[in-house]
Amino acid sequence: MTVTTAPALHVEGLRVARGTRTVLHDVRLDIPAGEVTALLGPNGAGKSTLVLALGGILRPTGGRILLGERELTGRRPEKVRAAGVAVVPEGRRLLPSLTVRDNLHAAVYSLGREARRPGVEYALQLFPELRQRWHTPARALSGGQQQMVVLAQALASRPSVLVVDELSLGLAPVVVKRLTPVLADVAAAGTAVLLIEQFAHVALALATTAHILEGGRIRFSGTAQELKDNPDKLSAAYLLRTNAEDSPS
Secondary structure, X not given: OOOOOOEEEEEEEEEEEEOOEEEEEXXXXXXXXXXXXXXXXXXXXXXXXXXXXHOOOOOOOEEEEEEOOEEOOOOOHHHHHHHOEEEEOOOOOOOXXXXXXXXXXXXXXXXXXXXXXXXXXXXXXXXXXXXXXXXXXXXXXXXXXXXXXXXXXXXXXXXXXXXXXXXXXXXXXXXXXXXXXXXXXXXXXOOEEEEEEOOHHHHHOOOXXXXXXXXXXXXXXXXXXXXXXXXXXXXXXXXXXXXXXXXXX
16 A cells, blocks of 8 residues: 655654743654654653643643644644644543443544534444443453543544654553554554653554654654664663563564
8 A cells, every 4th residue: 555655744843841941952853654663762861741642631831733734733632633633642541430342432422413424433343352342331440441442432433643752651562562553554554643651662563754852852852664774873881671571572
């Protein structure tokens, strides 16, 4: 399948502060349609701050966020979602007392009535396991099942851009191996996917392009293959962990 490499999401000179401290400094990213783009970095690098800014939860103090030619800078979260940017934040944030069904239907409530059912069906095609847990409260699900639900919530809106923060966090390797092909398939269908990860090998196995964020600045931008071929360019020992207790393999 031939896909375009034009940026679906363009981030230019982005600056974001938390309180009085500037966390992101002149961040520039292009997230092409039809690809997985990896953003790597250690804890405290500013990755989650970037996610919150892309989702409209944090207002930038400078720079621009563009979806195609559409200005998203400073837009409220519901406007960002309506424009086609779906964000999966770290932490598997679900309504614990609600069932899988109700969590999914809550996520698509703002869609037009004619789009809700097809959106949910699309998500269930990607994660058919959820049909067996349809009436199970979210709090009774395993961590992997909860991650499927939050991904399904985001994908049910058929976004043009999907931002996933720390997909592998707290999950067993077998679960990560179940989830990553879904992101690859979604990208192959034309969605721009930004995968934000602490563990390099998870993201680089999927990505075409990769960036390293450290100290709130982009320290590297290039191909994922370049980082795989030259691991010294990762430059930080945390990215080179191979201990199974620290990272999925």
